[in-house]
Amino acid sequence: MSECKPVATPVEPGTKLIKKQRQSNEELRLPYRELLGSLTYLSTTTRPDISFAVSHLGQFNNCYGEDHWTAAKRVLRYLKGTVDLGLVYEPDSDPLTGFVDADWGSCTEDRRSFTGYIFLLNGGPVSWDSRKQRTVALSTTEAEYMALSEGVKEAIY
Structure with a gap:
């Protein structure tokens, strides 16, 4: 390659x-x-x-x-x-910033959604993850809520 x-x-x-x-x-x-x-x-x-x-x-x-x-x-x-x-970290006074997203039912095998989040500090990522959700979301709102829950757990940690 x-x-x-x-x-x-x-x-x-x-x-x-x-x-x-x-x-x-x-x-x-x-x-x-x-x-x-x-x-x-x-x-x-x-x-x-x-x-x-x-x-x-x-x-x-x-x-x-x-x-x-x-x-x-x-x-x-x-x-x-x-x-x-x-990964680049610069002197910055911005607080820890997080972004969370989910896609609803994109897995064609089991209809589970994917969750992704990233946390930035000083302009660079310090924590990130992308994984399939544990349960099947019945709506896009529920998928986003489960993603937000994972993101909040990481933010608290």
Whole structure:
């Protein structure tokens, strides 16, 4: 992937991945889990911009296929194009600022929503996460409320 063509986003817009029911021997030989482990480390330590993509790909550790492998390689192509990005903290008097969002029922497998939050201090992120919600939200308001609850718990911590 060192000679790959960079892309502007870690996820192709409109991509819908589904669980693979049967895997061929060739697909089982793909180092998908190893790549995902490395990407997870990056997303939790220094790259909040890939958190959603990695969280989404992590759902398919036991049921991945060629399309999942292609999506994971797209994250690598995104990282190739953004290798100069980093976390920057500047002298700033702004208080701790947090942002929370949710998407309602976007997982086609179980209709659960995704939650994401980020907290900024001195112009840089200090805490972030993106994960699937634990329960099924019955409305967009309920999905946003559950996301806000996760964000508030992190803010209190």
